[in-house]
Amino acid sequence: MPTNGLHQVLKIQFGLVNDTDRYLTAESFGFKVNASAPSLKRKQMWVLEPDPGEGTAVLFRSSHLGRYLSAEEDGRVACEAERPGRDCRFLVLPQPDGRWVLQSEPHGRFFGGTEDQLSCFATAITPAELWTVHLAIHPQAHLLSVSRRRYAHLCPQEDEIAADSNTPWGVDALITLIFQNRQYCLKSCDSRYLRSDGRLVWEPEAHARYTLEFKAGKLAFKDCDGRYLAPVGPAGTLRAGRNTRPGKDELFDLEESHPQVVLVAANHRYVSVRQGVNVSANQDEELDHETFLMQIDQETKKCTFYSSTGGYWTLVTHGGIQATATQVSENTMFEMEWRGRRVALKASNGRYVCMKKNGQLAAISDFVGEDEEFTLKLINRPILVLRGLDGFVCHRRGSNQLDTNRSVYDVFHLSFSDGAYQIRGRGGGFWHTGSHGSVCSDGERAEDFLFEFRERGRLAIRAGSGKYLRGGASGLLRADADAPAGVALWEY
Secondary structure (H helix, E strand, C coil): CCCCCCCCCCCCEEEEEEECCCCCCCCCCCHEEEEEECCCCCCCCCCEEEECCCCEEEEEEEEEEECCCCCCCCCCEEEECCCCCHHHHEEEEEECCCCCEEEEEECCCCCCEEEEEEEEEEECCCHCCCCCECCCCCCEEEEEEEECCCEEEEEECCEEEEEECCCCCCCHHEEEEEECCCCEECCCCCCECCCCCCCCCCCCCCCEEEEEEEEEEEEEECCCCEEEEEEEECCCEECCCCCCCCHHHEEEEEEEEECCEEEEECCCEEEEECCCECCCCEEECCCHHCCCCECCCCCCCCEEEECCCCEEEEEEEHHHEEEECCCCCCCCCEEEEECCEEEECCCCHHHHHECCCCCEEEEEECCCCCHHHHEEEEECCCCCCEECCCEEECCCCCEEEEEECCCCCCCEEEECCCCEEEEECHHCCCCEEEEHHHEEEEEECCCCCCEEEEEEEEEEEEECCCEEEECCCCEEEEEEEEEHHHHHCCCC
């Protein structure tokens, strides 16, 4: 299977939260560090890098500044070093409750403090030297076992999550990381949590919460008994093994989860590659052959469709569309035109893709009519986490409104009907638009929202009023944007 960006390991960025729930921050002015921020934004994001030399030391690089955290012999800390020196080397000491202690490797002192009184001079570990790891990446991804090179997915018949799939295909391969009580849970696509004994449960109980550990850029998940998740047995069932130290079997990569979609043509049949290389609208059910991985090029905003048979849609002679290309090229790129509940696709020859009388797709139309319109349905986000420019979407405490600037996130449930989506929040209430463009989450009846996939990893959400949902200075979700750009685009 060609990569072409299909399988991209996510760069792990995170925040460090101290005992007073404030984030470690790297300031541009004077390259100072403090722990004053109440939420995780750009200045609070860090990347862990292995020390170039041999040993267990690591480096903390500010994502915002591109400089390294350092601690001098007298305890003074800064984030000024453009290249890592001796004072930039730290040891990470995981604690039983999942938090980290950072110890200067050359000087042996511990890093901690509050507000702008941070230092690396403590000789003993107190609550002020304890840091919680909060991932800054979007929490919905694919989980790849490093040792088996197989993807984790829900196995409904066996009622387990197993790492035995060659490709992360279909909704079952979606894993959502839930940050709770300073630890992480692994949530399956049907909203159940993975326990360390391999069982799936409906509540995030103690045995379904894990401490994150990093090793050589990979992730390990340690349970409350100090054991690590690993694929076990021929089926690769995910559960805690015997090891109390992470080896290769206990390491995982997180990979970007691209949207997977099905398309329905004007004949009410699914677009498919079931009967060969020709892309045709001729199936009555949606299975793997009717599912396509959609990627949007960041520069042109055009998209590709990749099939389960291992080929991209491509324009061929006389305007035909076949799923045979192994590399992305101009002929595999399609321009999307959003037309309310439907979408039209324009191929590289400047013509629209239509459904011919025999069901086959071809780019032969100069205008858009019924045969050129398709219903596009996102299938691998039955549960949805949204992040905007200022933070995640989350219920506002004591209110029916939604915040757009939070470090924590809520998981929303998605349903689909005739080209539109219905979004359900905590307690089962539906999203709906209220007075003056406010978006509320306590509706008794579902309101339709339209999803427009505008950029790689980002979509616009259009309300019934025709306005787009946006964040903004108020921190509240509102449906009053005229254009699908900037604060009206959401990472999903």
